[in-house]
Amino acid sequence: MIDSTLGAYPHSRMRRNRRSDAIRRLVAENKVSADDFIWPLFVVDGANVRIPVDSMPGVDRLSVDLIVDAAKEARDLGIPAIAIFPFTDPAKKTPDGAEALNPNNLVCSSVRAVKAAVPDMLTVCDVALDPYTTHGHDGLLDGDEILNDETVAVLVKQAIVQAEAGCDTIAPSDMMDGRVGAIRTALDDSGLDHTRILAYAAKYASVFFNPFRDAVGSVKALQGDKRTYQMDPANTDEALREVAKDINEGADMVMVKPGMPYLDIIRRVKDNFGLPTFAYHVSGEYSMIKSAGLHGWLDAEAAMMEAMVCFKRAGADGILTYAAKEIALKLK
Ligand code: PBG
DSSP, X not given: OOOGXXXXXXXXXXXXXXXXXXXXXXXXXXXOOGXXXXXXXEEOSSXXXXXXXXXXXXXXXXXXXXXXXXXXXXXXXXXXXXXXXXXXXXXXXXXXXXXXXXXXXXXXXXXXXXXXXXXXXXXXXXXXXXTTBTTOOSSEEETTEEEHHHHHHHHXXXXXXXXXXXXXXXXXXXXXXXXXXXHHHHHHHTTOTTOEEEEEEEEBOOGGGHHHHHHTTOTTTOOSOXXXXXXXXXXXXXXXXXXXXHHHTTOSEEEEESOGGGHHHHHHHHHHHOSOEEEEEOHHHHHHHHHHHHTTSSOHHHHHHHHHHHHHHHTOSXXXXXXXXXXXXXXX
């Protein structure tokens, strides 16, 4: 790609193509648009309830009616998809996370309400037990051990309940082995063959998730860490094997998570598989930028925008970001 004869042109000036906004726009290789976004939202019990998340400035937990309003805002801004995460009443949490299978839980109720009001809005639902378990883990626990196959059996049921509520994009985030294939088979057997799977394929055991755990109320509950099922941040070849496995099992789209410190993974996944590849700009990444902005240490709006274009440059086809609405507003 790089022409080694460039040195033969002593008058070549890189800065000519940077001289004005117009020329910079003309030669830009990547652009961010509202079309790129999945906007994650947190749902909580009640009506007309809006509870700020302390560790995520500008993000609120919303009751179902306000989730519907947010979906309308997303539609009006051209954002094609929302992701819905629940703050489960602690009284409803159990070691087995049974509330995940309740067809009237907060996620399923939100999906039904959003689909009724904004039928074209895509809805992404997490498949994992952590918002519903007393121990805060994504799977079933036996002593210190997260049980794999027993968990997958429950996740399959959770996915079916969500798809039956109208969820069009099932997003397993639990990192159990074999869950994508099991969910795909169950969806097909239930006549839900149009429901797609966005696999959290390369999901790392990251401290950048902490504000999210605050938002869904699992931060205090979580016993230990998730390193026996989420990936080691030291590894990259392993990410490709995770992605290959999920694709073989039927994933329609894959995700790399977290985002900003993992741009090399996004690039390798995109280059190797060419499947729609999403980056999750996770809660900690969002909050770092927001809090620095609140201190006046940087321009948070510009930093968010820069982060987004860098995701596109790294090869992401789309981005899950809590800043989706504010960026879409700015792009309008
Ligand atoms: C649940 C889940 C997590 C996130 C998305 N789904 C947390 C975790 O795995 O502990 C993190 C999202 C974020 O930090 O924004 N399995």
